Amino acid sequence: MTDTHSLTSRDERRAAGKRLRERVSRESLSHWQPSADRDPLAVLRASEAGRLIELLPLRAERMRETPFAFLRGAAAVMAADLEGLPVPGIPVQACGDCHIGNFGVYRSPEGQTLFDINDFDETLWNVDFTVDVKRLAASAALAALPRGEDKARRAAKASARAYREHMRDLSDLSPLAIWHSRIDLEHEVGRFGNGDLCERLLAEAATENADGLSRGDAPRLASAPDASDPSQWQIANKWPTIFHEGPNGLTEAVDEAAAALVTYPQSLSADRWTLVSRYAQRDVAFKVVGIGSVGLVCAVGLYADADGAPLFLQIKEARPSVIAQLALSPFSLVSEAQRVIDGQRIMQAASDLFLGTAVGEGSGRAYYVRQLKNRKLSAVAELLSESGAKAYAQLCGTTLARAHARSGDAALIAGYLGKGSAFEEAIADFAMTYARQSVSDHALLVEDFLTQPGPGAA
Structure with missing residues (x-):
């Protein structure tokens, strides 16, 4: 791990980040291939230990729906696949399950409509920043893959480019300014380009019940209760x-x-x-x-x-x-x-x-x-289906950069990433490889289900 405590100015930290490329080149981030003994279903079964067995069939059912649903449930599989890969060694507080479905809209205590990471079950400190970036890009590629490999790669590349560009912007700020930065949805949503869709998205995000719950997520009361009973x-x-x-x-x-x-x-x-x-x-x-x-x-x-x-x-x-x-x-x-x-x-x-x-x-x-x-941003599927995959991936990449800069050294990361496109090209290559692998893994899960004996089998 890189020791940043002895580094002082932003320029020195950017230079230190640039030197990290000599040890782990940005181009090398594209490299991944499945090991000979790779068994994603075995990893999934191992992750079921300690779960409530009554709900495991529902989990498998949800993961079988689409390759993207499989990826969502297979964070442990991707973590195993990333183990041992070379990383620059710049620590951040990582989300740990950074796919595009784990970003969401919510209201801040001050009433702002914000866009941010919204799931932290797997979060962990002292993880290299590329772990989250790779999962985000792979999920963007996989979600867009039904519309063609070209659109999938563009979405993956867009997420990494937005991350790099926003991290560079943040690297010019003080730690306090970084901490107070946020992704205001109303400001950012114009990236989607579709005016009608933007209006619907903002209206949906602002719709809340009296108890502060958005309608799509709220549990319901069995009846209108008497406050005194x-x-x-x-x-x-x-x-x-x-x-x-x-x-x-x-x-x-x-x-x-x-x-x-x-x-x-x-x-x-x-x-x-x-x-x-x-x-x-x-x-x-x-x-x-x-x-x-x-x-x-x-x-x-x-x-x-x-x-x-x-x-x-x-x-x-x-x-x-x-x-x-x-x-x-x-x-x-x-x-x-x-x-x-x-x-x-x-x-x-x-x-x-x-x-x-x-x-x-x-x-x-x-x-x-x-x-x-x-x-969760329920309009994700709609945005993707209406040619919003690239813009949405950019929004997620920008958001991830802000989240990482709160704990990581933005100047060090920005120095490693650089000004050119080498980083996003490598991440896009990785994302496409991993998206195709997730399609194959999903097919394995479906096949495994089809070959399981039925309830009445001997």
């Missing part, structure tokens, strides 16, 4: 994604999550604890989220104040990051849950007021808690 507050079941009682051990998981939410305020600072204490827990239900997270314990807690104003908190199991083996050097963690919320606070421009941690009594599971309000 706590027993009337209940989350409506929406099988198979939201429910109170499930097969086998899922009900116990809900009970444990509810108990963990009771202790969670103890992890908060005094100002956050004061805010949370004005709400009372009314109901808790299991919530199945995403693709890669299916099988982990996740629940949503319904809270209300004395006058009936609702608040939804999400509690989710935190497990070791799948990119742990990619850390540039070993280091200790307070807990996996603390790793997640620390990573979110470091990488996001405006983090959740309610971030906290808890431990499951009996199971010892580590949990993190956040407000259930942030939403």
Whole structure:
């Protein structure tokens, strides 16, 4: 790992970054080929250890839908594929699962509509910046691949170029100015070029219920409750994604999550604890989220104040990051849950007021808690289908650069990246190779499912 503490001026750090090319050239970042003993399905099966077995068929079902869905659920596979590849060795707080579906729109506490990374389950400090860049570019290529290899490569290259260009801009700023920078959606959305689509996107991002939840993500109340009667507050079941009682051990998981939410305020600072204490827990239900997270314990807690104003908190199991083996050097963690919320606070421009941690009594599971309000950009598929793949990839690349510059040395990274196109050409080459591999891996998963014996087989 490069020691940046002895480096002073921006020019010196840029020069040091440039010298790193002598050890790991930018062109070498394009190199990857599957090992002879590579078995992506074995890696996926290994990642199922400790998950709730009742939900594993749903996880496999979601991953079988498309190659992109496979990539989303196969962060562990890509981490294994990246292990051992040469890297320049510039550490950042990495997202760890940096695909284009893990960027989202949300409202800051000040009311700004921001675009940012929105998933931190795999986040980890002290990981080379290229790990996130490669996963982002590969996901952009794979999402655009149905529209042709040329468009796929352009999307991948656009994400890396935007990253390089914005990192260079950020390298001229002070650490404090970098920390306060953000990606304002209303300013950036013009990149998409489609005026009608931009208007719909901004309108959708601004649409929130009274409780701060965007409509697409919100759990529903079973009925309009009487504020004075706590027993009337209940989350409506929406099988198979939201429910109170499930097969086998899922009900116990809900009970444990509810108990963990009771202790969670103890992890908060005094100002956050004061805010949370004005709400009372009314109901808790299991919530199945995403693709890669299916099988982990996740629940949503319904809270209300004395006058009936609702608040939804999400509690989710935190497990070791799948990119742990990619850390540039070993280091200790307070807990996996603390790793997640620390990573979110470091990488996001405006983090959740309610971030906290808890431990499951009996199971010892580590949990993190956040407000259930942030939403994924549901218009991703529409943007891609309406020739927005390149512009959207640029937006994600710009956003990732801002997130990395908060923890990494922007001048050092910018010095390595340079002013020319060598970096993005190499990343685009890698992305296309990996996108094609993901198509093959997805086909393996589908074939494996088709060859499995049915329920009545001997």
